[in-house]
Amino acid sequence: MNGPFPATRSPRRLLRGAAAVLLALACLFPFAYLILLSLAKAWPFPDLLPRALSFDLWARVLTGPSDLGASFLLSCALSLVVASLSTAAGFVTGKFIAYHPARKKLLFLAYLPFIMSPVILGTCLMYLYLKLDLAGNAAGVALAQTMFAYGFAIVFFSAFWNPEIKALEDLVFTLGGSTFDAYRRVLLPVSKGMLLICFFQTFLISWFQYGLTLLIGTGKVQTLPVKVYDYVNEANLFYAAMASCLLILPPAALLWVNKRFVFNEMREG
Amino acid sequence: MIRSRHNSSGAFGMALFALIALLPIGFSLGYAAAYSVGLAGLLSEGFTLEHWARLFSDGEVGRAFGLSLYVAAVTVALSVSLALALLLFLRRPLKEGPLSYVIYFPLAIPATVAAFLVFQLFSGAGYAARWLLHFGVIDDVAQMPNLVNDPYAFGIILAHVSLATPFFILLFAQLYETEKVEALAETARTLGASRRACLYRVAVPILLTRSFTNVILLFIFVFGSYEIPLLLGRQSPQMVSVLTMRKYAMFDLTQKPEAFIVAWLYTALVLALIGWAFRSGRAGGRV
Numbered sequence A: 001m002n003g004p005f006p007a008t009r010s011p012r013r014l015l016r017g018a019a020a021v022l023l024a025l026a027c028l029f030p031f032a033y034l035i036l037l038s039l040a041k042a043w044p045f046p047d048l049l050p051r052a053l054s055f056d057l058w059a060r061v062l063t064g065p066s067d068l069g070a071s072f073l074l075s076c077a078l079s080l081v082v083a084s085l086s087t088a089a090g091f092v093t094g095k096f097i098a099y100h101p102a103r104k105k106l107l108f109l110a111y112l113p114f115i116m117s118p119v120i121l122g123t124c125l126m127y128l129y130l131k132l133d134l135a136g137n138a139a140g141v142a143l144a145q146t147m148f149a150y151g152f153a154i155v156f157f158s159a160f161w162n163p164e165i166k167a168l169e170d171l172v173f174t175l176g177g178s179t180f181d182a183y184r185r186v187l188l189p190v191s192k193g194m195l196l197i198c199f200f201q202t203f204l205i206s207w208f209q210y211g212l213t214l215l216i217g218t219g220k221v222q223t224l225p226v227k228v229y230d231y232v233n234e235a236n237l238f239y240a241a242m243a244s245c246l247l248i249l250p251p252a253a254l255l256w257v258n259k260r261f262v263f264n265e266m267r268e269g
Numbered sequence B: 001m002i003r004s005r006h007n008s009s010g011a012f013g014m015a016l017f018a019l020i021a022l023l024p025i026g027f028s029l030g031y032a033a034a035y036s037v038g039l040a041g042l043l044s045e046g047f048t049l050e051h052w053a054r055l056f057s058d059g060e061v062g063r064a065f066g067l068s069l070y071v072a073a074v075t076v077a078l079s080v081s082l083a084l085a086l087l088l089f090l091r092r093p094l095k096e097g098p099l100s101y102v103i104y105f106p107l108a109i110p111a112t113v114a115a116f117l118v119f120q121l122f123s124g125a126g127y128a129a130r131w132l133l134h135f136g137v138i139d140d141v142a143q144m145p146n147l148v149n150d151p152y153a154f155g156i157i158l159a160h161v162s163l164a165t166p167f168f169i170l171l172f173a174q175l176y177e178t179e180k181v182e183a184l185a186e187t188a189r190t191l192g193a194s195r196r197a198c199l200y201r202v203a204v205p206i207l208l209t210r211s212f213t214n215v216i217l218l219f220i221f222v223f224g225s226y227e228i229p230l231l232l233g234r235q236s237p238q239m240v241s242v243l244t245m246r247k248y249a250m251f252d253l254t255q256k257p258e259a260f261i262v263a264w265l266y267t268a269l270v271l272a273l274i275g276w277a278f279r280s281g282r283a284g285g286r287v
Helices: A010-039 A056-063 A067-099 A103-115 A118-131 A138-158 A163-174 A179-190 A192-207 A211-216 A224-233 A237-264 B002-036 B050-058 B060-089 B091-095 B111-122 B127-134 B154-178 B181-190 B195-210 B212-223 B227-232 B240-249 B253-279
Strands: A040-042
Touching: A010 A040, A010 A056, A010 A237, A010 B060, A010 B091, A010 B111, A056 A067, A056 A237, A067 A103, A067 A138, A067 A192, A067 A224, A067 A237, A067 B002, A103 A138, A103 B002, A103 B212, A103 B253, A118 A138, A118 A211, A118 B002, A118 B240, A118 B253, A138 A192, A138 A211, A138 B002, A163 A179, A179 A192, A192 A237, A211 A224, A211 B240, A224 A237, A224 B111, A224 B227, A237 B111, B002 B253, B050 B060, B050 B253, B060 B091, B060 B154, B060 B195, B060 B212, B060 B240, B060 B253, B091 B154, B111 B127, B111 B154, B111 B227, B154 B181, B154 B195, B154 B212, B154 B227, B181 B195, B195 B212, B212 B253, B227 B240, B240 B253
Parallel strands: none
Antiparallel strands: none
């Protein structure tokens, strides 16, 4: 309270408390609203709350084979593959770029897949994917998403590989260790936290991807974000809310577990 | 010896980089350029600048770029200002207590869901209209202002701001700690600076300077966003990504070259922005 921007007067403290409560409610509202909407059996206008709640939708997804259950599993599988590939590749390429004399120029190129609009780049890539028979299937979608997540992973790891890490690796070589030893005994243990964070971030890049999945998957690869849009277009709001819940609850739970750990490394170095 | 060991894994890294990123992007942009001047595609009849000329004459692309620039600029200005204000006002609650936990939750919301939520809340008979009706602010749904698919892109901007603000609050909170802003501001106070001077000459400039790359990235992301304007935008003008996808996916094949021209113009703009960030020496750090 004795900082340069202190709050000494009680009205200001009250205002601060009220603002904190409002901000917290604003953060929680989307989750509460979507859960409520997914449980609503009937919610006619202008009712403020649903007339009846039912676990039918949730039960159908959780207990039996359904479109949404299949989409959830497909999204999980795609995101796991994309996160694994892009984290591993980004780890190696990030090292190459970080130690390269033309680091800045290569990093500039690495930013491209990461920052370009997936839909715009996807339209240009489509011809290549059609020729390689990668359009309209999950493998093609995974490859396309990996390209974008890989760009993120390179930028992420290029800041990790610094002179201190290089000195540790050199020390292994000086002491007679092989490249394999350097990775197994030093580099991987030291970078375990960063690898986990990058895996989490790239998992989310894939998990949230809609436009590129729709384009490269030609509508046949029905991940959760594609399902949300399909249901919205069909005006099937309760199913859209259900699909949205499935889309946001797993990452929210992961964020809850890893909150400081994840974000501390996301900031600009 | 040591250098060669670094180089061996480096060569593998370069090969991956070229194979996964550079070659596909280079090829696809080359194909797009060839298509835009009639050198590729089903209807190609040799080199022509007709598609470029047609695109610039009808004004649709100009309006799309104008709308995207407007949405990106307003989103960046609102998100960054709001995040700065909230961080400086709610520093303690954001550091400890329940708010320090729940502020992370919005990071789990993708653009698809944000667009759906804004649509549900602010469309004509949405949840906001129900509350306004309940409290007697409006008497009829027709009195509800048009906040979705509106000419000022209110819905699009709101969805983007609601996604970006929590991220920037957390980013600024981290920078506030790592850059020791509090200690620097206290030093300034000791030297006679007013509270306002501490805020505007110490805290805000440090936070904005250190987050410069992230601000540029936000601008680029919003400029090229697809999911949110697809649901919350109007048929005309459309934002750049939506326009590109529409022109690409149309049955009329004569529209396809225009999709590639838009893609090229967008790529040029992104390259210019990132180049600017690199030249100013602020990019290249961690994201």
